[in-house]
Amino acid sequence: MTPDSFNFLAGLVKVRSGIVLTADKGYMLETRLGPMLRREAIAGLDALALRLRGAKAEALTAEMVEALTTNESSFFRDGKPFEHLKKLLPRLAAARPPGQAIRIWSAACSSGQEAYSIAITAAELGAALSGRRVEILGTDLSKEMLERAREGIFTQFEVQRGLPVQMLVKHFKQEGTRWRITPELRAMVRWQSFNLLDDLRGLGRFDVVFCRNVLIYFDAPTKSRVLAALAGQVAADGVVYLGGAETVLGLTDRLVPAAGERGVYEPARQAARVG
Numbered sequence: 001m002t003p004d005s006f007n008f009l010a011g012l013v014k015v016r017s018g019i020v021l022t023a024d025k026g027y028m029l030e031t032r033l034g035p036m037l038r039r040e041a042i043a044g045l046d047a048l049a050l051r052l053r054g055a056k057a058e059a060l061t062a063e064m065v066e067a068l069t070t071n072e073s074s075f076f077r078d079g080k081p082f083e084h085l086k087k088l089l090p091r092l093a094a095a096r097p098p099g100q101a102i103r104i105w106s107a108a109c110s111s112g113q114e115a116y117s118i119a120i121t122a123a124e125l126g127a128a129l130s131g132r133r134v135e136i137l138g139t140d141l142s143k144e145m146l147e148r149a150r151e152g153i154f155t156q157f158e159v160q161r162g163l164p165v166q167m168l169v170k171h172f173k174q175e176g177t178r179w180r181i182t183p184e185l186r187a188m189v190r191w192q193s194f195n196l197l198d199d200l201r202g203l204g205r206f207d208v209v210f211c212r213n214v215l216i217y218f219d220a221p222t223k224s225r226v227l228a229a230l231a232g233q234v235a236a237d238g239v240v241y242l243g244g245a246e247t248v249l250g251l252t253d254r255l256v257p258a259a260g261e262r263g264v265y266e267p268a269r270q271a272a273r274v275g
């Protein structure tokens with residue numbers, strides 16, 4: 001692939017998704033886009049760049065971007081955020097009027113493990129939520145991942161990663177070698193295709209946002225923009241969870257680290273904000 005083709009393809013991916021592909025990622029393009037190239041009978045990455053420069057390339061462009069997302073996920077990933085959520089939810093429930101649902105957003109939800117881990121956490125709290133409903137929204141750029149998430153079926157390997165066995169038998173039904181989430185938990189989550197670079201305001205306000213292990217793929221200005229937009233959608237007493245390798249420091253002053261917690265951020269109080 002010529003440097004010109006690489007720059008063009010990487011530029012397209014960045015504009016469409018925020019994902020930054022550094023010059024050493026040529027091999028990744030080759031391996032991840034191989035199946036798509038073969039299916040479309042496109043000779044290689046230079047030929048793909050040529051096709052995408054032309055008209056009527058929208059569907060192919062979207063397909064390329066999706067193929068370049070990293071969709072790694074697992075149940076109760078990193079543990080800590082879900083332990084924190086377990087303590088937070090009863091507090092939020094007590095602070096909300098009866099009849100008002102607690103809204104939680106799994107932004108960049110991939111194949112759904114994060115959103116279902118939230119659903120399990122809420123279901124296990126039961127009476128501690130004083131009858132408050134928990135509504136979970138799972139969104140992702142990848143339509144393929146959303147389909148998988150919506151289906152709610154996981155392999156033995158997937159459920160073995162992070163899901164305690166008593167939760168597995170309680171909240172999933174075995175179907176051959178795979179496990180299907182119960183209809184009750186599935187009904188707690190709504191799935192929607194959504195790009196984090198788009199205007200978040202249409203999604204409404206959330207009490208809790210999980211935006212984990214996606215900002216790592218963005219450059220600093222994009223991270224800043226997304227974090228500031230997220231802060232605008234979170235309730236004043238709500239929180240944003242970020243991944244272990246992600247932070248708000250140096251990126252936005254609209255979210256501040258929660259005292260004594262890693263990966264947990266709260267909306268900054270108006271008066272405390274700089275600038």
Ligand SMILES: C[S@@+](CC[C@H](N)C(=O)[O-])C[C@H]1O[C@@H](n2cnc3c(N)ncnc32)[C@H](O)[C@@H]1O
Pocket residue numbers: 016017018019069070071072073074077107108109110111114139140141142145194195196197211212213214243
């Ligand atoms: C590594 S997964 C993280 C999944 C889950 N949050 C977790 O921590 O286990 C990253 C996800 O971000 C999604 N993604 C990447 N860029 C995105 C964007 N601009 N808007 C929405 N989702 C995006 C990818 O499709 C992928 O499913």
